[in-house]
Amino acid sequence: MREICSNKKYLEFDERKGYPKGKDIFYECEICGDIIPSMPEDSIQCSCKQVYIDVDYGRVAVKMPHKMKIFQCISKGK
Numbered sequence: 858m859r860e861i862c863s864n865k866k867y868l869e870f871d872e873r874k875g876y877p878k879g880k881d882i883f884y885e886c887e888i889c890g891d892i893i894p895s896m897p898e899d900s901i902q903c904s905c906k907q908v909y910i911d912v913d914y915g916r917v918a919v920k921m922p923h924k925m926k927i928f929q930c931i932s933k934g935k
């Protein structure tokens with residue numbers, strides 16, 4: 858399986874203030890190990906349903922925020 862990102866920079870976040878999002882930011886579920894983009898085209902959830910992104914409402918729902926990591930994918934310079 859190909860790594861989604863080879864150069865991850867994990868971000869600090871405060872779930873009460875909202876989750877960072879961006880084209881190069883991904884959410885990593887520590888329970889099932891799924892990695893989902895923070896700005897998906899369609900609503901998406903990880904395999905164990907702990908992280909759910911509702912695109913229509915622009916909402917991120919995480920059951921246990923401490924079981925999720927957020928990282929930014931830093932592309933290496935050429």
Ligand SMILES: [Zn+2]
Nearest residue numbers: 886889903905
């Ligand atoms: Zn999961």
